[in-house]
Amino acid sequence: MQTPEFDWLVPDWPAPPTVRALCTTRDGGSSLGRYAGLNLGLHVGDAAEAVQANRQRLQAAMGVRAVFLNQVHGVHSAPVDAQAPDAMEADGAITSASDVACTVMVADCLPVLLCDARGRAVAAAHAGWRGLLGSTGQGVLEVAVARMCQQTGAPAQELMAWLGPCIG
Structure with a gap:
């Protein structure tokens, strides 16, 4: 950069140097x-x-290219790569590509960045109260963690998160 x-x-977090x-x-x-x-x-x-x-x-x-989402205060996390279009309807983005940035925008909501311990994938989630709650008991963070585990094969215990600035 x-x-x-x-x-x-x-972020001051123990992410791998590739993240x-x-x-x-x-x-x-x-x-x-x-x-x-x-x-x-x-x-x-x-x-x-x-x-x-x-x-x-x-x-x-x-x-790198940043992929900007059309955030809707929901739970969907979209997989992204360098060819992903902007304005996908989602509140999270996940990638294993090194040539793209997962991007979320926040004002008072919480930005959450995720990666696995080996740096195989990263995610960014926009966590407002609606997205945290979800409509089925699975919020945006649960969905993002599940997708990260599925994509990397890593158990949830091997993921790390950074919580960005927000209104508490």
């Missing part, structure tokens, strides 16, 4: 007015050109 022209938080993770802040970016800074959301009323410029700057700094 290059040194960005904006701020990001880097890279970050959480952006609003600092930097092209958006103006009430969206001033690094707004990455096309769904909030910001100018689409500014959001696309922000997304391109983030991807250039990371050195």
Whole structure:
């Protein structure tokens, strides 16, 4: 990853060295007015050109393509790779590809990053109260963990999680 022209938080967790993770802040970016800074959301009323410029700057700094979801406060975690389209309806993304970033956007909800101990796969989940609860007793985190275990063959005990900033 290059040194960005904006701020990001880097998790302090025992992830394998092949796993890279970050959480952006609003600092930097092209958006103006009430969206001033690094707004990455096309769904909030910001100018689409500014959001696309922000997304391109983030991807250039990371050195990989970021897949942005259409988050619906649900439980689905979508598998992603470099060919995955943006705007898939999901609240989590999982990949074993090294050329793509699983991306979730949060305001007051909890961003959760997951990886297995060997770095074979990573996931990002958008965990709001609806997604945590789920409609069948399985929330977004249970679904993401189950999919990670299925994809890697690792037991849940070998997964690690980083909980990002949120409103408590």
